[in-house]
Each structure stands twice: as structure tokens, then as C-alpha cells.
Amino acid sequence: MQKPSIPKGTRDFSPEEMAKRNYIFNTIREVYHLYGFQQIETPAMENLSTLMGKYGEEGDKLLFKILNSGDCFSGITDEELTERNAVKFAAKACEKGLRYDLTVPFARFVVQHRNEITFPFRRYQIQPVWRADRPQKGRYREFFQCDADVVGSDSLINEVELIQIIDEVFSRLNIRVSIKMNNRKILTGIAEIIGEAEKIVDITVAIDKLDKIGLDNVNAELREKGLSEKAINHLQPIIQLSGTNNEKLEQLKAVLADSEIGLKGVEELAFILKRIDSTPIRSELELDLTLARGLNYYTGAIFEVKALDVQIGSITGGGRYDNLTGVFGLQGVSGVGISFGADRIFDVLNQLDLYPKDALQTTQLLFVNFGEKEEEYLLPIVSKARTAGIRVELYPESAKMKKQMSYADAKKIPYVAIVGENEINEGKINLKNMVTGEQNLLTIDELIAQF
Template sequence: MAQKPSIPKGTRDFSPTEVAKRNYIFSTIKQVFETFGFQPIETPSFENSDTLMGKYGEEGDRLIFKILNSGDYLNKVDESFLKDKDSLKVTSKISEKALRYDLTVPFARYVVQHQNEIEFPFKRYQMQPVWRADRPQKGRFREFYQCDADVVGSKGLWQEVEFVQLYDAVFNKLKLEGVTIKLNNRKILAGIAEIIGEKDKLIDFTVALDKLDKIGANGVIKEMQEKGISEKAIEKVQPLFSFNGTNLEKQDQLQEMLSNSEEGLQGVTDLRFVVNTIETLGLKSSKLTIDVTLARGLNYYTGAIYEVSAPEGVNMGSIGGGGRYDDLTGIFGLKDMSGVGISFGLDRIYLVLEELNLFNEVDLPKPKVLFVNFGEVEALYCMKALAELRKNNIKSELYPDSAKMKKQMNYANRRDIPFVVIVGTNEIANKKFTLKNMQTGEQQLCSLEELLKITIQH
């Protein structure tokens, strides 16, 4: 007996209904991206390994899917590497390409490679799948889509403001209320690291701090201790574990805390501009809050850091995030090219909308009209009418087999098709169609023109 086929862990098949719901989210995000002036690009699903490696920190590098070289990939590997079981050295010899981990680094590569063709500031959006060798769990997959928007070539803080508005506009269109947009600034984190005397451990400090909501204060303290951060520094940073109040109160606390750090104070100034501007302009479906523990663990953020949380009561990780990366293109040789970008986690947004029953208005893929098939002559007559309906953008189909009437009507009911057209010898002789409304059960004899008119109106 043949083994039942399966798919890799962390991947999924999507039914027609699921694809329709996903496309609804895609189209909503795309519409808002273009309303805000962004234009689309696409990049390959895999990149050269040296494009990706070293850009996401040690943890990120570990999650990148490597692609084996074609042919006899072990032929050129030094046997000593194999004997020593040195996976890092072996990997560099047998794999030169990798699946993209996110869309931001490939975008930075794109900008550098096509810099002479681009008009700066360059506003791009990109909606493509990415891959991470992560442990699958609810809302976390190994293959998933990201929907990114980035601007490169501008240092102005107005773009940070617009990205908050862009998030809010998308969630408002999706009727997803109560979303929290968290905001921090990497300069503030650097300032905190400076005043506690651990400037050289900024990455270790921020990676641990970013896990506060997942592992709690004790877990963060333990991780900081393991990374060699001093007890005195940990004691100084503990007030951040219960940092609360209004956005204005948080700004004032940070201003006082970072009074001896020039970089930290610059971060507070930048943060204050974005938060106060948004409070003046207002949001529709979201709220903006300062979160000083937000770091997102990526090495390339240098300014604003965003993370979006689902409405309260929905058990889901972040559904979006991003930030400013002043030196990202510099790693590919293009200096002084500031950038800022955000991403939507489509798969998690899907799960949130599903949990909150917000897909009720999605137009699922189904025909409006089904033509019953009674045989070759009747089917040919129906096909001519089908062509006219489709010419008028009416979704319609002919049942492919000359099956029993009950089977064809059951098919229409299961797919929730509103109209069924029945054609027999009498209809053909009189150049008519019998149209049945599947909701009311009413039937009427009509011409092709009348059939068109009725189905267009409904």
C-alpha cells in the first residue's frame, strides 16, 4: 500500500476558500500601499549566501535555509572538515545559496545593484514568501508571506509618522479594531546601555530585553547574567521592566533617565516627534504606545522600531513590525543611504481575522450561474450563452459531465451558487433558458438578454 503523501512541517496547503480570504488581505494591503505612493518590486526566492548571512545576528543566521550546491557537492570538501564534523566550514563548501529570510535585506541588495536606475527617495512595496527554519507553532510557520513597505534615501521623520498611519489605514480597512502599534527607538536602547555601563554589550542587552513579554523579568535577568552583563547594570535597568504611564509620561521619564547620554536624548527627541504628531493627527482603528523594551533583536535597526500587536484577548504574537536602518545598504557598498520600513505578517493577520469572524464580507470564488449539462447538443447551446455572460463579467460555468439532475443540483447547493440554468429540447427550440433562483426556488423562462439582465442585477 502506497504511503500517504505529506508536506513538510511548518508549511500548509490552502483551499480555494482560504486563498480567497488571503487574497482579500493581500488586495487590501496592496491598495493602501499604492495609496501612500509605494510601487512594487519582486526579488528571487533565494539569494547568494553571503548576501544573507551575518545580517540578522547569530540567531537569525541559524534559521536561514541553506540550498545544497547542484552536482556532487561533497567532492570539493576537505576530508578534515568532515572528520571534525565542523558544520560551519562544511556548509560554506557545499552551499552557496539560501532561501530569503526576510524581504528587507534582499531589498537593500536590490537598491545597491540598481542604484543608477532608481529615483530617490525610493518607495517600494513587496509581497512575497520568506522561509525560516524555526520551530513551528501557532502563528509561526517555516514558509510564510511578508508584505513590506520601505523608503530609502530620506532621513526625515515624517516617513516614520506615515508608517504609523499606513498600519492604521490597513487595519481600518480590514475592520480590525483595537490593534496596538508599539514604538521605540534604537538610540534610546543604546543610551540605556551607555548609562548602565554596558555599551559594548548593546546587542546582548537588547535581545534579552526584547523577550520581557515572553520570559518575564526573571528570565530576562537570567539571560543578561549569562551574557556577562554585570549585576550593577541589571539593577539599573530593572525599572524598565515595569515602565508604564501615558506616552507623555514615558517620554518625560526617558528624558530624565537619559540626561547624560547624547545618543539616548536624540532617540527621545525623535520618538517625541512621531508620537506627538500622531496624537495631533489621530488614528482610526489603532492605538500608538511607547514600549522601551521593544528591540526586535535585529542588528540593522538604528532608529525607530515598530511592532504591532493583535487586539486584546487574541492569543497571537506580533502581526507586523519594522524600523529605521540607516546603514543597511552600507553592507553592500552604498554608504549614507538611510532607510525605514515596515512589514505585515499576512499569515498571523489571517488567523486573527478568522478568530474574530471578520471574513464575513469576503467574496469567495464561486460562479453566479451554473448551466446544467443534459448532453452534447444542450451543452453546446449553453456554451454560447456562457460566452456572453463571461463577456459581461458574470462568473459562470457549465457542469462538465452529463450527470443526473440531482447530482448537478447538489453541486450547485454545496457551492452556494445562486442561479442554475436548465436547457432542454424545448428551450433550444424556442431559443430560451429556464432560470432557477436557488434561494427562492422560483423558475422562469427567459431570453438570453433577460438572463443577462437578471444575473447582472443580482
């Protein structure tokens, strides 16, 4: 018999891992609720027409496509079959695909339900997404995203609140982070000033890699993309800006004096920083001009969060986009959003061992089972303990005491209740602390009080 397995790039989660993951999801969910975000869910599969062409050519290749049910060959000629052209075949044989992210389905949701939605619409969504990527460390084919977006409002107060949400979530998780912030308008302004406006994408993709590949390699990549030496020299002081956030903004104002869009970006960041100062956050917030966020649909402020105590990629990102719903025919709906990388946060919490002991929600108390008579006596007591909110198990069989105790040990159950004939006669419960080994005779009310 071949041992069963799961597809590469997917994972099973044990009860302990699920408890840890739920601790992350619940923390994020609680903070989203504090800021008035409401949850939606969209189906795992979308029509391919919804997904195709939204993520660029690379993204289209990474979509998991679903074969039409029934006769998937209908409408395909023998010539097309012998041609063995996978792309053409998929175009006819697959009408649906698994969602690649939560943003495009969200855009579809907004357009489809625009008459029932109250704008500005504050939604969050915590669901898995799928990418036919090559699996590697920290990169999976199925992973969760935890997105929050506000659509239908141009106000920068939304950006301020998203920064506060990021700060609150990581403070609750006890992860020290640096929140990096930039603005696409500033990047566009820089490209204008150095006379390479049409190369904005090449420039941002290259400088986004600065902390990974270093300045010399960034410059080499810019040369490769056809930037002139003059333009590259012009870029150096901008890439290497230093000082406090406000000092950087002052330097940028001077550098971008001739770029209207660049100055608009500086003004937006100044507004956000000023508002954050009035309700200070615990995390460091750094203006970082090398931050570009790979995606081309950002048009304003962009964010990325780095963990300070662990070497790992960004653990949260997001930004402002102006035309999320335009691809579905609804123009001019501006939005801003963030996405927490639950899988990476999970790795950080594991490496730093930051899970609170009670977050794992395991059984607190096991009642030992000595037989039918004891069972009858215990069931109402177990029920009362559960009503009081104690996580309780009654061992289902009257097995040997040693077996029941090793069960408690294996499941790390901290307390065991032993009730035999003597205890029943006294109306008491013998409570054993599995860590210290000490035992106490208690009434049911004393037992409940103990928890």
C-alpha cells in the same frame, strides 16, 4: 504505495484558503499602492555570500543551502569528506541558498541597481522566505513576508506614513490592533545612563520579553548577564513608565537628561506623535519602552503591532535602520520599513471569522447542462454573463440533475440557472436561488441586472 506528503513546516493551500490569503495580500497591496510604493521581486535563491553573516550566527544555521548542481564534490578532498564536517562541506559544496528574509535581498537589489533606481526608493515585496527552523504552532519553514521600505531618506515623515499604512490595512481587515512604538536611541540612552552601555543588546533582549515572562524573570535574566544590582534598580522606573504617550516622553526627557543620544530618540518620537495627531488614526498608538525588536540593525524608531482580540504574537513589525546597504559596500543609505506577518494575520482573521463573504470569489452562477442543443444555446449567454463580470460555470457534462445540484451545493454556488426546451422557446432563463429555493423566469438582461 506510500502516501505522498510534504516537508515538515510547509503547507498546501486549498482554493478556499488561497481566496482568503489573496484577500489579505490584495488589501495590503492596495494600501501600499495608495502610498506610492512599487513592487519588486527577487529570486527565491541568492548566492550564499549574499546571505551568510547577515543574520548572526543563529541565522546562518537556519539558512537552507542548495547543493551545487553537477559534481558537488569537485574541489573537496577525500580527507575533507572523511572528516564529516558539515559546515566545511557546505562551504564548498553549496554556493547558493534560499532567502531567509526579504530585507537582505532588497539591500542587494538596491546596491546592484543603484544607478537605475530613483531615490528615495519606495518598494514593496510580497514573497515567500525559508528558514530551517524547528516547526511549531504558528512557525513554518516556508512563509510569506509582505515588506514595504523607503530607502535613501532620513525624514521621519516616512515613519508617520508607515504608521498610517499599518492603521489603514488593519482598519480594512477589521482587526482591532495596538501599534506599539519605541526608539533604539532611547534604549541606547538608557543603557548609557545606568552605566552599562556595552550591554545594550543584553538589556534590550531581556526587556523585550517583559510581557511574556514578567518583571521578576526579566531582572533575573539581567543579573545573569552580569548587570549590577544598582543598574537593575536604576532600570525599574524606566521599564515601568506609565501615563499618556506625551507624559511618558516628559518623564523620559528628565531621566535621559544626561544622554545626548537618548534625548535625540525622545525628540524623534515626539515629532512622529505630533504629526500623527494632525491626521488621527483609528488604532491605538502606544509608546512602549519594553519594545526592543530582537534585530540589532534597527537604529531609530521601532514598531510592533498586537491584535487586541486574539492571543497571538506580533502581527506586524518594523523600524528604522541606518546602514542597510553597508554590508554590500554602499555606505550611509538610511531606510525604514515594515513587514506584515501574513500567516499570523490569516490565523487572526480565521479565529475572528472576519472574511467578507464576497472576498472568497467563488462561482456565483452555475448553468445546468441538459445536452448538446442546450449547450449551444447557453455558450453565448454564459459568455455575455462573464463579460458583465459575473463568475459563471457551465456544468461540462449533461449529467443527472441531482448530480449537478449537489455540485453547486458542495461548491457553495448561490445561484443555479436551469434552461431546458421551454426556456429556450421563450428566450428566458429559470434562475434558482440555492439558499431560499425560490425560482424566477428572467431574460438574460434581467439576469445580469440581478447580479
